[in-house]
Amino acid sequence: AQTVTQSQPEMSVQEAETVTLSCTYDTSESDYYLFWYKQPPSRQMILVIRQEAYKQQNATENRFSVNFQKAAKSFSLKISDSQLGDAAMYFCAYRSMYSGGGADGLTFGKGTHLIIQP
Amino acid sequence: DAGITQSPRHKVTETGTPVTLRCHQTENHRYMYWYRQDPGHGLRLIHYSYGVKDTDKGEVSDGYSVSRSKTEDFLLTLESATSSQTSVYFCAISELTGGLYEQYFGPGTRLTVT
Numbered sequence: 001a002q003t004v005t006q007s008q009p010e011m012s013v014q015e016a017e018t019v020t021l022s023c024t025y026d027t028s029e030s031d032y033y034l035f036w037y038k039q040p041p042s043r044q045m046i047l048v049i050r051q052e053a054y055k056q057q058n059a060t061e062n063r064f065s066v067n068f069q070k071a072a073k074s075f076s077l078k079i080s081d082s083q084l085g086d087a088a089m090y091f092c093a094y095r096s097m098y099s100g101g102g103a104d105g106l107t108f109g110k111g112t113h114l115i116i117q118p
Numbered sequence: 119d120a121g122i123t124q125s126p127r128h129k130v131t132e133t134g135t136p137v138t139l140r141c142h143q144t145e146n147h148r149y150m151y152w153y154r155q156d157p158g159h160g161l162r163l164i165h166y167s168y169g170v171k172d173t174d175k176g177e178v179s180d181g182y183s184v185s186r187s188k189t190e191d192f193l194l195t196l197e198s199a200t201s202s203q204t205s206v207y208f209c210a211i212s213e214l215t216g217g218l219y220e221q222y223f224g225p226g227t228r229l230t231v232t
Contacts, residue, residue, distance in 0.1 A: 004160075033218055045161075045208060045223035052218060091160055095219075103212075105151050105163035105176050106221055 002027045002094050006109035013082050014117045020067075021077045021112045023092030031097040034068070034075045035106065040088040048090075051075065053097070079114075087116045121145045122224035124209050130230045137196040139227050141209030149212035150192040151176075151221065152184060154205040161208060167192055199231040 003026045013019035025034070036048040051059045051068050059066050063080045079086055093106040121144035131137050141150060149168055153161040153176075163176030165184040173184050181203060183195045196203055209224040 035220070043206065043226050045210075045226075047220055047222065050218070050220060093161075095221075103149055103166065103168040103174075105153070105166050106161070107177075108160035108162070110158060110160045 002029075002032075002096070002107050004092050004094050004107050004109040006090075006092055006112050008112045009110075010113045010115065012115040012117060013079075015082055015084060017082055018078060018080045019082055019114065021079075021090050021092075021114065023075045023077070023109055025073050025075065025092075025094050027073070027094065027096075029096055029098060033095045033097060034066075035093040035095070036064070036066070036075075036077045037091045037093060037108075038086075038088045039091065039111070040085075045091075049077065082116050084116050084118060087114060089113050122209060122211060122222065124207075124224040124227050126227060127225065128228045130232060131199050132232055133200060134198050135231075137199050137229065137231075139194045139207055139209075139229070141192045141194070141224060143190055143192075143211050145211075145213075146189055147211040147213060148189075149219070150186065151210040151212075152182070152192070152194045153208045153210065153223075154178065154203075155208060155226070156205050164194065164207075196229075199229075201231050203229065204231045205229060 032053045034051045038046045049061045067076045089111045091111045092109040151166040152164040162178045167173045167186045207227045210221045212219040
């Protein structure tokens with residue numbers, strides 16, 4: 001079974017600065033997908049960014065980018081130019097590529113609470 | 119928002135009472151999921167469905183059953199609710215986007231078992 005670890009229960013950053021959230025995972029599979037989700041106080045789960053393990057290039061979505069280190073099984077999220085609206089819980093998630101089509105569920109980390117200081 | 123609704127959004131029930139949560143989607147997605155979210159645990163998969171009447175267990179399925187008689191509805195039933203099932207329950211669907219399946223979530227149901 002796969003496990004996902006987020007070692008930072010809480011992070012704080014000044015508005016407009018850059019912050020990096022850590023995620024490590026354990027798997028015996030060679031191909032898989034990784035995701036970051038954002039959960040603001042509204043409780044809605046919002047997909048932020050995804051990474052296919054077979055792609056060496058790190059994914060980027062506007063101010064959000066990842067540092068994917070496959071050998072180290074590390075998948076950190078970098079948020080540039082932090083904004084007040086970025087304040088939320090952030091969850092790292094893993095999905096196997098070997099399931100039938102899209103059936104497999106996600107394995108989540110326990111989350112990192114990100115605080116943005118004005 | 120992937121057209122996912124959950125009902126009820128909040129529910130308080132007593133120990134031993136049966137409870138059914140409903141997930142409804144409007145976009146004909148094949149794959150649907152139920153997760154629970156508890157402090158300190160992130161989200162954990164309860165059950166999932168890969169088609170009408172096709173379901174399978176997830177990581178924390180004990181005490182839960184599911185049914186899917188129509189593509190658009192995925193029901194989660196607690197046959198006899200216990201206090202340990204107090205949680206926030208999320209429904210999700212998988213949508214093929216750019217060559218891989220991404221999961222999108224409903225708004226969640228907060229269930230309190232007293």
